[in-house]
Amino acid sequence: MGAGGNMSAPTKTEQKKNPLQRVPFSKPSFTIGDIKKAIPPRSPRCFHRSLIRSFSYLVQDLILVSIFYYIAATHFHFLPSPCSYKAWPIYWIVQGCVCTGIWVIAHECGHHAFSDYQWVDDTVGFILHSALLVPYFSWKYSHRRHHSNTNSLERDENHVPKLKPELRWYTKYANNPLGRSLILAFTLTLGFPLYFAFNISSRPYDRFACHYLISLRNYSFFCNVCP
Numbered sequence: 453m454g455a456g457g458n459m460s461a462p463t464k465t466e467q468k469k470n471p472l473q474r475v476p477f478s479k480p481s482f483t484i485g486d487i488k489k490a491i492p493p494r495s496p497r498c499f500h501r502s503l504i505r506s507f508s509y510l511v512q513d514l515i516l517v518s519i520f521y522y523i524a525a526t527h528f529h530f531l532p533s534p535c536s537y538k539a540w541p542i543y544w545i546v547q548g549c550v551c552t553g554i555w556v557i558a559h560e561c562g563h564h565a566f567s568d569y570q571w572v573d574d575t576v577g578f579i580l581h582s583a584l585l586v587p588y589f590s591w592k593y594s595h596r597r598h599h600s601n602t603n604s605l606e607r608d609e610n611h612v613p614k615l616k617p618e619l620r621w622y623t624k625y626a627n628n629p630l631g632r633s634l635i636l637a638f639t640l641t642l643g644f645p646l647y648f649a650f651n652i653s654s655r656p657y658d659r660f661a662c663h664y665l666i667s668l669r670n671y672s673f674f675c676n677v678c679p
Contacts, residue, residue, distance in 0.1 A: 503567040510557050510576070516550045555584055562592035587648060587663040594663065610647055610654050 491498050524543045528536055560566050561577025574589075581588035594609045601607035605615070626635055646652040648663040 501565060501568050503569070503572065506557070506560075506566045510554070510580075513550055513553045513557070517547065517554070520547050520550065551584065554580055555586070558584070558586070558588065559595075562588065562595060585645075590663040590665075591648070606655065608655060612653060612655055 488499065520543060528539050531539055557566065558577040558580035561573040561580070564570060564573050566573045566576060577592070578588040581591070597607070598609035601609070605612060625631060643653065647654060651657065651661040654661070
């Protein structure tokens with residue numbers, strides 16, 4: 453940056469020596485603040501946390517969960533065998549989608565986007581995430597670190613890809629459609645619980661990191677990791 457901020461793009465030889473080196477780019481002429489200012493300040497649904505609207509979405513999802521559960525619990529056993537075997541997987545998918553919506557509402561509570569009251573956000577988020585077996589407070593702190601270090605190989609909190617020298621021996625055998633499908637299925641079913649329990653796919657720490665270790669020491673650990 454000694455030449456008045458002008459940086460030349462790396463040559464092909466330099467890129468071969470350091471394949472991780474990125475081509476420099478200039479900052480855009482606008483900021484996030486400029487984008488926010490371009491939105492009408494009195495727009496009722498932009499940057500205004502409505503407690504009533506937030507609870508309306510939550511109640512809507514809870515009603516859907518109750519309806520789907522009632523249908524499955526009271527009617528599926530009357531179906532003939534072939535139909536019941538098809539009905540349950542459909543129920544799992546539909547109910548899972550609605551429960552994901554509830555998870556997202558708790559996620560927004562962690563970002564203090566549910567209401568203007570922090571205690572309301574934490575109470576609702578804790579109840580909803582606990583019902584879904586998600587450790588709300590420890591995840592809340594680590595997830596904020598994820599947003600402040602997104603796509604960083606050193607500081608991101610989850611979905612951190614491994615460098616080529618760090619790949620396991622079996623990785624080359626999984627680099628095909630079948631292998632990628634199995635990895636995707638594993639990630640979508642067990643990836644999140646393993647991340648919470650054993651810090652799988654996250655950045656390395658100097659000690660064992662587990663979101664389920666609910667203690668003041670663990671909260672302090674997640675609050676004071678590298679920014």
